Amino acid sequence: MIPTIPQTNVLKWSYRAYVTLFFIYLALPLTVVCVFAFNDSVFPSLPWEGFTMAWFFGTEAPFIGVFNERSIMRAIGTSAFVAMWVAGLAVFVGTCNAFLFVRHDFRGKGFLYILMLLPLIIPGVILGISILVFASSVANTLEDATDMWFDGLRPGLLLVILGQFSFITTFATLVISARLQKFDPSLEEAALNLGASKWGAVRQVTLPFLFPAIMGAGVVAVLMSFENFNTTLMLVGSESPLTITMFDKLKHGSTPVLNAVSLLLMIISAGLGLLALLFQRTKE
Amino acid sequence: MTDKSKLGFYLLLMPLMLWLITLIILPHIGLFMVSISEKIGVRQYETGLGNYAVFFNEPLYWRTFARTAFMSIFTTVLTLVLGFPVAYYIAKLTRGRTKTTLFLMCLIPFWVSELVRTFGWMILLRETGVLSNFLQYTGVIGGPVEFLYNDGAIMVGLVYTSILFMIVPLVTTLDSLDDSLIEAGYDLGGSDYSIMREIVIPHAMPGIVSGCIVVFMLSLGNYLTPILLGGKDSLWFTGLIYTQFITRFNWELGSAFGFLLLALSSSIVFIGLKLSRQSLTETMGR
Numbered sequence: 001m002i003p004t005i006p007q008t009n010v011l012k013w014s015y016r017a018y019v020t021l022f023f024i025y026l027a028l029p030l031t032v033v034c035v036f037a038f039n040d041s042v043f044p045s046l047p048w049e050g051f052t053m054a055w056f057f058g059t060e061a062p063f064i065g066v067f068n069e070r071s072i073m074r075a076i077g078t079s080a081f082v083a084m085w086v087a088g089l090a091v092f093v094g095t096c097n098a099f100l101f102v103r104h105d106f107r108g109k110g111f112l113y114i115l116m117l118l119p120l121i122i123p124g125v126i127l128g129i130s131i132l133v134f135a136s137s138v139a140n141t142l143e144d145a146t147d148m149w150f151d152g153l154r155p156g157l158l159l160v161i162l163g164q165f166s167f168i169t170t171f172a173t174l175v176i177s178a179r180l181q182k183f184d185p186s187l188e189e190a191a192l193n194l195g196a197s198k199w200g201a202v203r204q205v206t207l208p209f210l211f212p213a214i215m216g217a218g219v220v221a222v223l224m225s226f227e228n229f230n231t232t233l234m235l236v237g238s239e240s241p242l243t244i245t246m247f248d249k250l251k252h253g254s255t256p257v258l259n260a261v262s263l264l265l266m267i268i269s270a271g272l273g274l275l276a277l278l279f280q281r282t283k284e
Numbered sequence: 285m286t287d288k289s290k291l292g293f294y295l296l297l298m299p300l301m302l303w304l305i306t307l308i309i310l311p312h313i314g315l316f317m318v319s320i321s322e323k324i325g326v327r328q329y330e331t332g333l334g335n336y337a338v339f340f341n342e343p344l345y346w347r348t349f350a351r352t353a354f355m356s357i358f359t360t361v362l363t364l365v366l367g368f369p370v371a372y373y374i375a376k377l378t379r380g381r382t383k384t385t386l387f388l389m390c391l392i393p394f395w396v397s398e399l400v401r402t403f404g405w406m407i408l409l410r411e412t413g414v415l416s417n418f419l420q421y422t423g424v425i426g427g428p429v430e431f432l433y434n435d436g437a438i439m440v441g442l443v444y445t446s447i448l449f450m451i452v453p454l455v456t457t458l459d460s461l462d463d464s465l466i467e468a469g470y471d472l473g474g475s476d477y478s479i480m481r482e483i484v485i486p487h488a489m490p491g492i493v494s495g496c497i498v499v500f501m502l503s504l505g506n507y508l509t510p511i512l513l514g515g516k517d518s519l520w521f522t523g524l525i526y527t528q529f530i531t532r533f534n535w536e537l538g539s540a541f542g543f544l545l546l547a548l549s550s551s552i553v554f555i556g557l558k559l560s561r562q563s564l565t566e567t568m569g570r
Binding site for chain 2: 015018019022023025026027028029030031032033036092093096097099100104106112115116118119121122123124125126127129130131132133134135137162163165166169198223226227229230233234243246247250251254258259262265266269270272273
């Protein structure tokens with residue numbers, strides 16, 4: 001079935017109808033989440049009680065808006081903190097990996113490459129518990145040996161950052177490697193001929209070429225970190241990132257505040273997504 | 285290789301090794317070690333397969349395991365069947381700007397947290413939700429109906445969460461199929477069905493395999509969707525792992541569960557790759 005082969009109208013229109021239905025299915029949950037953020041009712045459900053902005057700016061109970069709900073604002077801060085660290089680390093290690101796998105040939109390269117891909121096929125929950133178990137046993141051993149406390153290795157933000165970093169790095173590596181493969185090494189050689197040092201050539205020629213991919217990988221890493229739930233759930237301590245806070249609230253019954261947060265999240269994600277696309281665009 | 289570039293090589297190797305060893309390899313060895321240790325007293329353990337024995341002797345545990353596996357397989361098949369026509373439409377029946385727009389629209393759910401997506405389905409499906417109200421309004425049903433908290437709701441949510449990972453690889457592979465091959469098939473007298481079977485599907489196989497692997501893994505390892513959309517009886521294996529680790533504080537049993545889940549997902553990935561004669565590097569490393 002391709003455009004150059006004639007089809008009966010019935011078939012053509014039923015196919016179109018199916019695809020339309022599919023996109024409605026895709027849009028429906030997101031649409032209702034957004035719409036009910038403006039419903040003047042304490043439950044995110046019908047009937048429609050009228051339009052309100054209270055779930056964003058409200059100050060009086062039960063209409064406490066997102067911007068005045070301290071637990072949510074704090075969670076957003078925590079998430080942003082985690083995301084910055086994860087993105088920074090993942091992009092740094094990802095760039096090193098890209099240079100290693102694209103520029104160097106060494107024994108065991110294929111094996112290491114497969115190891116590098118493994119985090120993609122390990123379920124997030126398993127990554128979480130394995131890091132939890134390992135960090136705790138290290139902490140136990142160290143505490144027995146030194147009589148000091150190693151709270152950083154107990155569930156908490158450090159472990160959340162490490163857990164998210166452990167799989168987001170794979171994505172960063174893939175994105176940056178793809179770009180580095182397109183780089184013409186003769187440009188770097190030219191810089192060397194003109195008297196640049198090896199590191200100077202990389203810094204002034206190769207890294208600027210990689211910049212769009214590095215920024216793109218960073219944005220994707222921030223998004224993935226913000227959205228991550230499974231790995232974070234297993235490693236979280238007393239300070240919880242946004243998804244965990246929202247999950248706890250959702251379990252205890254939802255109010256449209258959650259819709260309002262979701263809407264804000266969507267706007268931020270869309271902005272970051274556009275940013276990533278822009279960086280992709282400058283690639284060409 | 286000069287000494288200087290050798291130094292550079294090791295400097296590049298270090299972050300990779302540090303990452304893989306401390307965050308991937310050692311933790312998984314540790315997980316396995318904990319899963320084969322049994323508690324016999326306060327901080328006293330002995331090695332044995334007791335935790336795995338508990339799993340096989342307690343019907344609740346292995347039934348949940350099997351249930352999770354089968355529902356994930358079902359999700360994968362459903363996602364493929366629902367997603368293939370859409371991917372084909374985007375890849376073959378649209379051009380230029382429409383194609384880009386439709387493709388980007390498929391990606392939208394990815395930009396939104398899974399929690400938000402699941403929350404959306406809760407608003408739609410619950411007893412006081414949009415669907416129930418809509419059906420009452422149109423007169424299809426007499427009173428409010430609860431669509432949430434059953435296996436159907438879990439399926440809807442799982443398919444929704446993972447369909448993008450099916451469509452993207454499918455569109456990519458179908459896009460690379462030259463239209464003239466399909467035309468040639470029609471010229472040689474092929475029917476719609478035989479062309480699908482002989483030309484399109486074999487060409488799309490790499491996309492089908494990588495899509496299926498990712499969707500299966502995501503469903504198997506999913507926690508949010510089954511917990512929030514499923515009812516009291518709809519247990520999911522990741523839920524059991526969470527209970528053992530966080531609620532019961534029985535890390536030994538939890539680790540055994542984790543390892544079983546890991547074994548299942550890795551073996552399915554392995555079988556999928558073997559059956560389609562592909563390597564992990566080709567399928568994932570794009």
